[in-house]
Amino acid sequence: MSQSNFIPTLADVAKKAGVSTATVSRCLNSPDQLSQATRKKVMSAVAELGYAPNFNAQSLAARRTNTVGAIIPTMDNAIFARGLQAFQEELGNLGKTLIVASSSYRPDLELEHIKTLTARGADGLLLIGYDRNPEIYNFLKQRDVPSLVAWAYQTDTDQTSVGFNNEKAIRPLIEEVIALGHRNIAFISAPKKNNDRARDRVTGVRMAMQRAGLDPRSLKLIETPYSIENGQAAFQKLVALDCPPTVAMCGNDVLAAGAIKQAKEMALSVPDYISITGFDDIELASLAEPQLTTVHVPHKAMGKIAAQMLGKMIDQQIVESQELSTELRLRGTLTTPRACKLK
Amino acid sequence: MSQSNFIPTLADVAKKAGVSTATVSRCLNSPDQLSQATRKKVMSAVAELGYAPNFNAQSLAARRTNTVGAIIPTMDNAIFARGLQAFQEELGNLGKTLIVASSSYRPDLELEHIKTLTARGADGLLLIGYDRNPEIYNFLKQRDVPSLVAWAYQTDTDQTSVGFNNEKAIRPLIEEVIALGHRNIAFISAPKKNNDRARDRVTGVRMAMQRAGLDPRSLKLIETPYSIENGQAAFQKLVALDCPPTVAMCGNDVLAAGAIKQAKEMALSVPDYISITGFDDIELASLAEPQLTTVHVPHKAMGKIAAQMLGKMIDQQIVESQELSTELRLRGTLTTPRACKLK
């Protein structure tokens, strides 16, 4: 029953193979420097003992970990989950492993995780969005760990990023909304504080309104964390207004799904009574009934590219920020406004 | 611009504080062993230098990492994402960090990740389901790293687990299906190989058929990996049969969502022409139109409990496997079979 539980080290392998520890180390890291014969000896010793290198010792001695860290707001949202899955797969191809932490949209937790991951010797870090305390960027610079911002793209900074311009991404959507004749517009957003993506989407809407000669201040804005339930609640508030909006634009598809659900429960026709739009284009969007009009974001591509960029940054190569394009997906939940009548 | 980028070590702190490295180490790990005065000196030196301990050195010297690993099939499925989010949050409360790897349902990748995580000194491992090569369990036992199986519950093993009995979980659903009068039943499953959860669900269906006097071999079974697209394709195959089933039961909600989508595209009424059922009860399920009849699984609770159990196992405590209960969610996609007519 109780097998000896003995965890072999380099030294054990060396002894068994009758060589030095240096040779074993070489055999594992740069096999071509060895002669056939010794390589064979070492390999069979490794196999016999079931040796596996101790990672901590390895990275302590070599001063690199082949590990990258990612700090995302939450795993419990398809967009991050999907992007991260792609990120991780590509990292695997590069021989690196991923450590994920989630901040729950809390800056203090994010900072803590950044410190933890740094202490663990992460060779690089993936962060979501730009918004964070400057001390974080200073910390990163001081420790000399490369960091890549994803899910956002800005040009007026030296922080490398891969993503899209949220303000620009939502433009075709809001312009379509306005072109259809909507004048009584609502937007259900995530809390804008500490969230540049959310903020930029709202800004994009307001700017388009301005350009179209509408008063940006007339935008009915509700801020609430991303969740189906919150989408429902926000939608309920909107339709209870004296003059309910003719379109409820949502900061992401999850909120929009909540809005659609609530509309159904209240027997309000979408899009005849009220139009609804989303952002992200997750699976939900095309499964909803009617299918959700939204903005498609290339999450998988973003994850994959992020891994490649970060890999290069870790190798001290210079990499340029990369802008990805998004695409309007016109589907069933957006149409012309109902005849406007005050209640 | 270019700040000195100097990463302080214990020795630096010690020098600055005018004490030995041992004292600094103590100050950080068991502060009450020190005098007020020195503690103060050390602390301010730590603060001034912005010292943070090197995790790898720490775990090499202390032989523990406060890290647990989780290997899941994929992050890109709401059920794992959600369970993992809860798992991670609870681990955080216990002062542990999580490393996630995904196997893409491939046993070889799973083994590789297990070795990697073990090499990193994971104090414990979370695995999904029972099905895996015995050599893996031997490896784990040999290395003496505690492992917890989640998403499944079996009694005839000494492997600790938290989850539910998949065979039992699907029983109320298939019994309802039969009670409604369905005799021409199809099941769209994930590949059963290396996946006890998938296999047990099919077994549960067959056993119920047997008990009801139906021929279990009459079950129309399609195996295909979990995805919306595969759900669509499988559904299409089913309705193209000479005698299409009156109900398409699906191994999970994602496949079911695909089936519903395909039915819509083919203008086949759900549930009038064909009933559809799922498993898991992810958000999709209650957003679909009609809402999906499925089996609810307490993913968040499972993640949280898993963290607590694994924490105890790491502390060498004995813990019992824990069975969670699932619940039938009767919604809109299941009804009596259409009049049976051969084509």
Place this chain on the structure above:
DNA sequence: TTGTATGCGTTATCAA
């Protein structure tokens, strides 16, 4: 091609 010796940044043992 291979071996020796040193260092990586901690913790922990043993004295003082």
Place this chain on the structure above:
DNA sequence: TTGATAACGCATACAA
């Protein structure tokens, strides 16, 4: 209460 100093398991510069 504190300080030397030896591990911890590996990589690597240097020597052979």
